[in-house]
Amino acid sequence: MRYRLYYWPGIQGRGEFVRLALEEAGADYDDVARARKGGMAALQRLMARRSAPPFAPPFLAAGNLLVAQTANILLFLGPRLGLAPRSEAGRLWAHQLQLTVADFVAETHDTHHPIAGSLYYEDQRPEAKRRAALFVRERLPKYLGYFERGLAAGGGRWMLGARLTYVDLSLFQVVAGLRHAFPRALARRAARYPRLMRLHDAVAARPRVAAYLASARRLPFGPADLWRHYPELDR
Amino acid sequence: MRYRLYYWPGIQGRGEFVRLALEEAGADYDDVARARKGGMAALQRLMARRSAPPFAPPFLAAGNLLVAQTANILLFLGPRLGLAPRSEAGRLWAHQLQLTVADFVAETHDTHHPIAGSLYYEDQRPEAKRRAALFVRERLPKYLGYFERGLAAGGGRWMLGARLTYVDLSLFQVVAGLRHAFPRALARRAARYPRLMRLHDAVAARPRVAAYLASARRLPFGPADLWRHYPELDR
Structure with missing residues (x-):
């Protein structure tokens, strides 16, 4: 099966969660909007189609099937790529964790866009400073602590x-x-989440992931990404 | 199967999406934190448990299984309650739509809490006014238009x-x-979404849903709910 991934060509964003799964599995895929001439037009055509259109990228085509919503794509791909548990209970638990990741990611995005995605960061900077300060103090420890406890309870190497x-x-x-995005805030707290930090390093060291991260396919983080570094938000 | 639903006792919130499915199906369930003495303590105990704890309510117990994240609960319940399509493609599409509903609901919530869930509305009112104005102008039509087009494309009575x-x-x-929450803003725009408004009425008229809505089990919307009416946000 050759998969076609549709995502904005210039950023990691939510597409990156799908890319990492495809890369770790050594799957055969096109990153359509980046790889093909006319890829962006193809993406926009699919979003405007009449039947079952995606609300937003990323979305994945597999044969005739078009699947959108990041966590839904991973729910679909997981068993096919050998990246999901076999039991229904295990799959529901994996998906539940993925949806919690999605919530965390949306909150992370809104630190620099608390008012509207349609405004520039510069037009919502005071609000962003206020939201980011509370994010770092309250939400970051809540989510990271939750995942750290999950790793501790599992007792295995992985979640x-x-x-x-x-x-x-x-x-x-x-x-x-x-x-x-938050190098200072995270460095100050990283020692509280040793298992999560080890998991990061263990994933980065997997041969296929390491090769991907070293390749031109891995985009750098940038000023239009979901994770953005603004020093004034990183306290 | 007797299901146990765990959710905050005083609000509709995200628990309401699960309640509606259980009610429409005539399922046997306990709304634990509301119905039982000690129900809130039971909810809090499950959130603090070591193995596979939920990040937040709602969550649903079915035998030994505990499922959290609203859309995940509906993914699990859908086939069991006869409320999901039979094919894998249909289930993925239903779940994709539900995740888009979840995104819309989170954005709706943040109109009155754009800075932090831990602050009172009154402490983020200027930011809320700014966010709500853009929500009504940009996000509300984007989401409602998407669902309206989905109903038109399907050509059936339901989504x-x-x-x-x-x-x-x-x-x-x-x-x-x-x-x-937004009676003025919605009334001004409702004519653009005739199928969605008809769908609302058709669901409300289903015998089990109608009985539920008329019962004490359906909580009224209130000042601590996810959907809140603040006239200054409703333009």
């Missing part, structure tokens, strides 16, 4: 035990994104 | 065609919540 799942890849990305 | 699914129940709740 769901002995086998790596897409949840581990996503947690790697969450830590990488926070290290980029 | 996924001829059979009601949990997505329809959730869209009913979204419209009901918006009518409560």
Whole structure:
């Protein structure tokens, strides 16, 4: 199966959670809007289609099927790529964790866009400073503490035990994104989350992930990404 | 199967999406924190448990299984309650729509809490006014237009065609919540979304839903709910 991933070409964003799963599995895929001439037009055509259109990228085409919403894409891909538990209970638990990652990511985004996605950061800077300060003090420890406790309770190397799942890849990305966006705030707190930091490093060291991260396919974090570094928000 | 739903006792909130599915199906369930003495303590005990704890309510117990994240609960319940399509493609599409509902609900909540959930509304009112104005102008039409087009494309009575699914129940709740929180803004725009408004009424008229809405089990919208009416935000 050759998968086609549709996502904005210039950023890691939410597409990165899907890219990491495809890369770790060595899956055959096109990153359509980046790789193909006319890829962006194809993305926009699919968003405007009449039947079952995606609300927003990323979305994934697999044969005739088009799946949108990041966590839904991973729910679909997980068993196909060998990155999900076998039991229904395990799959629900993995998906539940992934949806909690999604909530955390949305809150992280809103630190620099608390008023509207349609406004520039510069037009909502005072609000962003206020939101980011409370994010760092309250939400960051709440989410990271939750995942750290999950790792401790599992007792295995990975979030769901002995086998790596897409949840581990996503947690790697969450830590990488926070290290980029909030280096000071995270450095001050990293010692409280030793298992999560080790998980980040263990994912980064996997041969396929390491090769991906060293390749041109891995975009750098940038000023239009979901994770953005603004020193004034990083306290 | 007797289900146990765990959610904050005083509000509709995200628990309401699960309640509506259980009620429409005539399922046997306890709304634990409301119905039982010690129910809140039971909710808090489960949140603090070591293995696979929920990050937040609502969560649902079914035998030994504990499922959290609203959309994940509906993914689990849908086939069991006859409220989901039979094919994998249909289930992924239903879940995708439900995750889009979840995003819309989170954005709706943040109109009155753009800075932090830990602050009172009164302590973030200027920011809320700014966010709500852009929500009404940009996000409300984007989401409602998306669901309206989905209904038009399906051509059936319900979002996924001829059979009601949990997505329809959730869209009913979204419209009901918006009518409560943004009555002026919604009244001004309702004519653009005739299918969605008809869907709301058709769900409300289903015998089990109608009985539920008329019962004491349906909590009124209130000042601590996810959907809140502040006239200054409703332009």
